[in-house]
Amino acid sequence: MKKTNDVILQTVTKIISFIIILFSIHLFFAGHYTPGGGFIGGLMTAAALVLLLLSYDIKTMNKILPFDYKRMTAIGLLIAVLTAAGALLFNVPFFTHAYDYFDIPLLGETSLHTAVLFDIGVYLVVIGITMTIIQTIGESE
Amino acid sequence: MSLLHLAIVLPFLAAVFIPFLFKGLRTIHTGWFVLLVPLALFIYFIQYLPLTGGGQTVTKTFQWIPSLGIDFTAHVDGLGLLFALLITGIGTLVVLYSIYYLAKEKEALHNFYVYLLMFMGAMLGVVLSDNLIVLYMFWEFTSISSFLLIGYWYDRERSRYGAQKSMLITVFGGLSMLGGIVLLYLMGGTFSIQELAGMSGTLITDPLFVPALLLILLGAFTKSAQFPFHIWLPDAMEAPTPVSAYLHSATMVKAGIYLVARMSPVFAESGLWLWLVAGFGIFTLFWGSFNAVKKTDLKAILAFSTISQLGLIMSLLGVGAAALHYDYLDENIYMIATIAAVFHLINHATFKGALFMMVGIVDHETGTRDIRKLGGLVTLMPITFTIAIIGSFSMAGIPPFNGFLSKEMFLAAMISIIEVDVFNLNTWGYLFPVLAWVGSVFTFVYSIMLVYKTFLGKAQFEKLPKKPHEAPIGMLISPLILIALVIVFGFFPNLLSNSMIKPAVEAILPALGDAGQEVYVNIYFWHGFTPELFMTLGVVLIGIVLYSTLPKWQGIYNRIPERLTLNGFYDKGLAGSETGGYRLTNGVMSGFMRTYLVYIFSFFVAILLATLFIRGAFLFDTADLAQIEPYEVVLAIVLAASAITILFAKTRLMSFISLGAVGYSIALFFVFFGAPDLALTQLVIETVSVALFLLCFYHLPEISRKEERMGFRFGNALLAVLVGLTVTLLAFSSFSYRSFESISQYHIENVYDLAAGGNMVNVILVDFRGFDTLFEIAVLGVAALGIYAMIRFRAVRSENE
Numbered sequence: 001m002k003k004t005n006d007v008i009l010q011t012v013t014k015i016i017s018f019i020i021i022l023f024s025i026h027l028f029f030a031g032h033y034t035p036g037g038g039f040i041g042g043l044m045t046a047a048a049l050v051l052l053l054l055s056y057d058i059k060t061m062n063k064i065l066p067f068d069y070k071r072m073t074a075i076g077l078l079i080a081v082l083t084a085a086g087a088l089l090f091n092v093p094f095f096t097h098a099y100d101y102f103d104i105p106l107l108g109e110t111s112l113h114t115a116v117l118f119d120i121g122v123y124l125v126v127i128g129i130t131m132t133i134i135q136t137i138g139e140s141e
Numbered sequence: 142m143s144l145l146h147l148a149i150v151l152p153f154l155a156a157v158f159i160p161f162l163f164k165g166l167r168t169i170h171t172g173w174f175v176l177l178v179p180l181a182l183f184i185y186f187i188q189y190l191p192l193t194g195g196g197q198t199v200t201k202t203f204q205w206i207p208s209l210g211i212d213f214t215a216h217v218d219g220l221g222l223l224f225a226l227l228i229t230g231i232g233t234l235v236v237l238y239s240i241y242y243l244a245k246e247k248e249a250l251h252n253f254y255v256y257l258l259m260f261m262g263a264m265l266g267v268v269l270s271d272n273l274i275v276l277y278m279f280w281e282f283t284s285i286s287s288f289l290l291i292g293y294w295y296d297r298e299r300s301r302y303g304a305q306k307s308m309l310i311t312v313f314g315g316l317s318m319l320g321g322i323v324l325l326y327l328m329g330g331t332f333s334i335q336e337l338a339g340m341s342g343t344l345i346t347d348p349l350f351v352p353a354l355l356l357i358l359l360g361a362f363t364k365s366a367q368f369p370f371h372i373w374l375p376d377a378m379e380a381p382t383p384v385s386a387y388l389h390s391a392t393m394v395k396a397g398i399y400l401v402a403r404m405s406p407v408f409a410e411s412g413l414w415l416w417l418v419a420g421f422g423i424f425t426l427f428w429g430s431f432n433a434v435k436k437t438d439l440k441a442i443l444a445f446s447t448i449s450q451l452g453l454i455m456s457l458l459g460v461g462a463a464a465l466h467y468d469y470l471d472e473n474i475y476m477i478a479t480i481a482a483v484f485h486l487i488n489h490a491t492f493k494g495a496l497f498m499m500v501g502i503v504d505h506e507t508g509t510r511d512i513r514k515l516g517g518l519v520t521l522m523p524i525t526f527t528i529a530i531i532g533s534f535s536m537a538g539i540p541p542f543n544g545f546l547s548k549e550m551f552l553a554a555m556i557s558i559i560e561v562d563v564f565n566l567n568t569w570g571y572l573f574p575v576l577a578w579v580g581s582v583f584t585f586v587y588s589i590m591l592v593y594k595t596f597l598g599k600a601q602f603e604k605l606p607k608k609p610h611e612a613p614i615g616m617l618i619s620p621l622i623l624i625a626l627v628i629v630f631g632f633f634p635n636l637l638s639n640s641m642i643k644p645a646v647e648a649i650l651p652a653l654g655d656a657g658q659e660v661y662v663n664i665y666f667w668h669g670f671t672p673e674l675f676m677t678l679g680v681v682l683i684g685i686v687l688y689s690t691l692p693k694w695q696g697i698y699n700r701i702p703e704r705l706t707l708n709g710f711y712d713k714g715l716a717g718s719e720t721g722g723y724r725l726t727n728g729v730m731s732g733f734m735r736t737y738l739v740y741i742f743s744f745f746v747a748i749l750l751a752t753l754f755i756r757g758a759f760l761f762d763t764a765d766l767a768q769i770e771p772y773e774v775v776l777a778i779v780l781a782a783s784a785i786t787i788l789f790a791k792t793r794l795m796s797f798i799s800l801g802a803v804g805y806s807i808a809l810f811f812v813f814f815g816a817p818d819l820a821l822t823q824l825v826i827e828t829v830s831v832a833l834f835l836l837c838f839y840h841l842p843e844i845s846r847k848e849e850r851m852g853f854r855f856g857n858a859l860l861a862v863l864v865g866l867t868v869t870l871l872a873f874s875s876f877s878y879r880s881f882e883s884i885s886q887y888h889i890e891n892v893y894d895l896a897a898g899g900n901m902v903n904v905i906l907v908d909f910r911g912f913d914t915l916f917e918i919a920v921l922g923v924a925a926l927g928i929y930a931m932i933r934f935r936a937v938r939s940e941n942e
Contacts (some may be wrong), residue, residue: 027821030900031900031903032897032899032900032903032904033898033899033900034899034900035817035818035821035900035902036818036821036900037818037900037901037902037903037906037907038907039822039906040818040821040822040825043822043826043829044422044825045826047825070925070926070929071923073691073921073922073926076918076922077919077922080914080915080918081915083476084911084915086913095911095912095915096909097896097907097911099897101894105339111897113897115896115898115900115904115907117910117912118907118911118915119903119907120912122907122914122918125918125921125922126921126923127919128922129921129924129925130829130921132925132926132928132929133925133928133929134931136928136932136933137833137836137928137932140932140935141290
């Protein structure tokens with residue numbers, strides 16, 4: 001394939017992808033109070049990664065971000081299940097979430113919620129599966 | 142588990158050791174070990190004779206499945222014991238005979254004796270079980286072991302055919318019988334025959350009584366080869382001769398007789414029972430004897446003869462049921478019928494067993510069973526000839542043998558049926574003695590044929606495959622014992638009357654004993670110039686005339702074309718059901734996904750629309766409808782336009798883009814209806830899926846990529862419209878039937894207090910209903926792994942190729 005010079009695309013991607021990733025993290029953390037959450041956050045992050053994939057190529061991508069996305073999916077599922085199962089340790093039904101308010105330096109009084117842990121699981125799974133599918137299809141001829 | 146139970150299952154236990162004995166002791170014929178089993182059992186059962194002769198019964202219960210009322214209850218009474226003695230006694234003789242009949246070098250004896258012992262145990266179980274389910278279990282055991290025995294020489298095509306046929310017919314009857322048993326249980330609440338017999342008076346008014354009666358009779362008729370189910374028996378003659386002698390003359394075919402006799406106390410109060418049992422029996426008698434005359438194979442003649450004799454016993458049992466209706470008569474003539482049935486049962490077992498063994502000897506020593514090739518054997522095989530002539534004369538009902546006595550009693554009973562004036566039998570009643578007499582004439586003809594064509598007449602030894610000579614003594618012992626019994630029972634019938642016949646009749650007709658009638662059995666030769674004596678004289682005279690003119694009228698048998706016979710119907714029916722089933726499957730299972738989708742959607746539409754309109758469930762309530770906004774109308778039009786474009790798009794690419802438009806419009810709907818999370822997700826997912834569609838399109842083969850718009854099919858269009866209509870109607874109706882408030886109020890109120898969240902959708906997803914989410918992400922993970930696996934494995938496979 002003829003190598004074209006897509007310097008504009010690559011430069012824009014460098015800036016844009018960070019913005020997308022930040023936006024996706026915002027969506028993720030804001031999910032409990034405003035629209036967003038693990039699913040859409042994960043998809044957005046995956047979108048940023050896909051943008052990188054489009055501008056560069058799979059080899060470069062694997063060098064920058066050497067993740068095994070299948071493993072990421074598994075870890076996400078594990079986190080989700082463990083979060084749900086953690087409730088059993090406190091003698092409450094499976095999937096009982098807990099939250100409380102903590103005084104954290106810099107952030108001040110913040111609520112910490114185990115539902116976020118579960119959402120992290122969802123987030124990782126969504127990134128994992130999206131990237132697995134796209135990488136698998138992209139690598140196949 | 143009592144000794145009685147052990148006796149019943151002893152053959153099964155013994156069967157386990159047969160293969161070891163066969164492999165370990167090759168020098169001794171395995172039959173010698175087997176012989177001990179029926180012999181020991183026979184001696185054991187003899188001990189019960191004085192007990193049942195005194196009118197007592199023995200019941201031993203072994204709990205099997207007490208919670209379902211299924212117990213292995215062994216019940217010994219006159220009837221059961223009579224059969225048990227027949228089974229073990231003739232079993233002993235048959236095993237002895239088979240030792241000389243089957244060569245130990247050539248035959249798979251371990252198979253043979255295992256099947257035979259299995260059959261013996263099953264048969265003992267049938268006749269000694271009081272519990273109907275246990276009886277049914279043993280009943281099916283007899284079917285299976287009989288199937289195995291008929292197919293013993295499984296490399297012969299005719300053996301397999303006969304085995305399959307008998308299996309299909311008897312299992313059909315067995316399953317019907319199971320249905321009857323279940324109905325009896327529903328009526329009486331018990332599986333015990335004795336208890337059911339006790340409540341026969343209340344059972345007869347039950348609406349399930351007639352179905353139960355018919356189903357039980359179906360089981361009995363198929364097993365006992367009654368018309369029109371008799372067709373399996375002639376084909377079962379492919380079995381080795383000891384098997385034919387044992388199963389298909391003395392024991393298994395009498396299981397149906399046993400069942401009818403055993404269930405008589407339950408059903409005999411009904412006129413239908415009398416009519417069916419006697420009617421089918423008498424017609425079977427006629428049909429069997431009529432057909433026996435045309436056969437040329439010795440075993441086939443005996444098979445039809447067995448059918449005919451079983452019909453005789455069956456009709457006697459039916460007529461015997463009339464005894465219950467006429468118990469005011471001083472000398473109950475109908476009771477004679479039951480006595481005759483039991484007596485003839487014993488007689489038939491003796492002479493038919495002997496005749497089968499005789500045929501086996503002829504077959505063994507000459508190499509053929511075809512009467513057209515045989516003849517003039519009398520000088521070479523005098524002992525076999527003696528057996529044949531005594532057996533045949535007894536079968537034909539000629540004095541002084543036992544067949545004469547039971548034939549006389551039979552004719553007497555058939556004449557007496559004319560006097561029955563209930564159930565409108567008085568006009569049809571004349572059919573019984575007429576058919577009985579005609580049947581007896583044909584019985585006489587084939588009995589004479591059996592002796593004359595085999596042993597007398599012109600010798601034609603050049604046609605025989607072997608040089609004939611008398612059989613070894615071992616082979617002759619069993620038929621000689623049976624023939625001796627024929628003569629003994631012929632001259633001294635009252636040896637049996639009090640010891641065996643009386644208790645058996647009391648077991649068949651217990652109501653008579655309760656009514657204070659004494660069962661009086663006295664069988665004697667000379668009873669004056671009665672009508673039956675003249676009938677017998679007529680039988681002999683007409684029989685001799687018919688036999689001597691046989692070649693002149695034998696042509697009538699060829700008048701009936703093969704395809705109109707019952708065998709023809711059976712074969713055609715079997716082939717028809719096979720091809721029919723094949724065609725049906727082929728017609729329905731086309732292998733096209735499109736066809737199956739048409740089925741699924743058609744049933745979907747048919748069932749839902751029918752339910753909707755039959756139940757009058759359609760309702761359209763406009764009270765709760767929201768205001769329709771202009772932007773919703775515009776968006777709906779856009780949505781509909783894009784959806785229609787998909788249908789009529791010229792290229793696939795156009796369809797994909799339209800599909801994307803549909804997806805984005807839905808996302809906009811989500812925005813308008815206040816679902817930002819859904820809108821966000823829908824947008825991203827729609828983008829991804831359109832991208833994936835495009836990827837698929839890119840990889841399409843060159844030819845189909847250029848394909849024009851899809852073709853129009855009216856059926857598909859109609860179905861699609863109907864599905865849409867159904868779903869729309871359902872949606873309207875379910876909207877109108879909203880019967881209670883939604884639970885969302887709870888979520889709205891508690892989203893912050895309980896879950897510390899503001900985004901209700903997300904709180905429901907991760908907190909209130911987190912379970913669903915957990916498994917949804919699991920689904921996504923599986924999908925991703927699936928895609929990975931499909932693509933990677935395809936790559937590996939193409940590398941290998």
